[in-house]
Amino acid sequence: MTKIGVLGANGRMGRVLIDACYQHTDVSLGFASVRNGSSFVGIDAGELAGIAKQYIAICENQHKPSDIADVVIDFTLPEALADNLAWCVKHSKPIVIGTTGLDESGLALIDEAAKSIPIVFAANYSVGVNLLLSLAKQTSAVMGHNADIEIVEAHHRFKKDAPSGTAMAIGEAIADELGRDLKQCAVYGREGDTGERKLETIGFSTVRAGDIVGEHTAIFAAIGERIELTHKASSRLTFANGALKAAGWLKDKPAGLYTMQEVLNLK
Numbered sequence: 001m002t003k004i005g006v007l008g009a010n011g012r013m014g015r016v017l018i019d020a021c022y023q024h025t026d027v028s029l030g031f032a033s034v035r036n037g038s039s040f041v042g043i044d045a046g047e048l049a050g051i052a053k054q055y056i057a058i059c060e061n062q063h064k065p066s067d068i069a070d071v072v073i074d075f076t077l078p079e080a081l082a083d084n085l086a087w088c089v090k091h092s093k094p095i096v097i098g099t100t101g102l103d104e105s106g107l108a109l110i111d112e113a114a115k116s117i118p119i120v121f122a123a124n125y126s127v128g129v130n131l132l133l134s135l136a137k138q139t140s141a142v143m144g145h146n147a148d149i150e151i152v153e154a155h156h157r158f159k160k161d162a163p164s165g166t167a168m169a170i171g172e173a174i175a176d177e178l179g180r181d182l183k184q185c186a187v188y189g190r191e192g193d194t195g196e197r198k199l200e201t202i203g204f205s206t207v208r209a210g211d212i213v214g215e216h217t218a219i220f221a222a223i224g225e226r227i228e229l230t231h232k233a234s235s236r237l238t239f240a241n242g243a244l245k246a247a248g249w250l251k252d253k254p255a256g257l258y259t260m261q262e263v264l265n266l267k
């Protein structure tokens with residue numbers, strides 16, 4: 001049994017993570033915390049998640065217990081990362097991180113923390129997207145050098161970062177396979193007199209609309225044929241279930257930085 005501490009419990013993912021904790025027999029909810037001073041402090045975690053009362057009161061981040069959860073799960077926003085990591089390092093807690101939109105300094109914080117605690121960090125915890133990462137690499141190896149590569153992603157209107165972390169991860173996987181530097185070859189959206197497309201570029205397009213949970217397509221278009229690899233998430237439970245799987249896997253691992261592909265044995 002793995003006891004889970006959910007950070008950002010009132011967020012879209014936080015609520016679904018609480019719900020998911022009660023759908024599995026190998027995990028249980030240890031605590032669920034929210035921002036200091038939040039109006040959600042003290043209410044029941046189950047009621048916050050829209051399920052039955054669970055008799056676990058939502059706690060303030062600064063008062064979260066250090067002796068209850070085996071693994072902490074963080075799907076919040078980049079500005080919360082430093083405090084969350086510092087707490088996990090201080091209390092030797094493994095952490096599963098799903099937050100996207102991190103800049104170089106956020107990624108450096110994760111690298112540094114992984115010297116003392118085990119961390120899984122992935123832009124997408126669904127099984128399907130992690131399989132898609134492998135398929136994108138395989139497709140790149142066979143036809144990537146002769147194809148125009150475009151990545152299209154669509155998400156709900158509330159999403160704050162773009163392109164999505166998953167789109168960037170797909171781009172990184174493809175660029176890595178083709179020996180390209182994504183920072184050099186990425187093109188983000190197009191407008192005006194762009195000139196003809198350069199073969200070595202990898203294009204990114206973003207849609208933000210309604211309640212789309214998360215959709216990603218990697219297009220490999222040559223002259224005469226094209227392959228499109230598409231994943232569509234229809235429920236946030238798919239991310240939550242993956243994160244809980246990662247938590248169970250991580251619990252007894254040594255310090256280090258791990259990927260969801262490793263959790264799923266896809267690498």
Ligand SMILES: NC(=O)C1=CN([C@@H]2O[C@H](COP(=O)(O)OP(=O)(O)OC[C@H]3O[C@@H](n4cnc5c(N)ncnc54)[C@H](OP(=O)(O)O)[C@@H]3O)[C@@H](O)[C@H]2O)C=CC1
Pocket residue numbers: 007008009010011012013014034035036038061075076077078079080097098099100101122123124125126165239
């Ligand atoms: N890796 C994956 O598989 C997935 C990743 N994500 C990523 O997870 C993240 C969260 O997504 P989502 O749940 O939709 O977002 P929400 O905006 O619904 O939730 C964000 C949560 O983070 C909290 N938070 C933000 N800033 C702070 C802070 N400085 N201190 C403490 N708490 C803070 C918010 O609290 P408050 O409400 O008080 O501001 C809220 O509870 C995003 O980066 C998203 O891209 C999402 C789905 C899947």
Ligand SMILES: O=C(O)C1=N[C@H](C(=O)O)C[C@H](O)C1
Pocket residue numbers: 100123124155159160163164165166167213214215
């Ligand atoms: O913000 C979201 O919702 C999601 N974010 C992740 C990302 O940026 O890739 C994963 C998923 O697609 C949902």
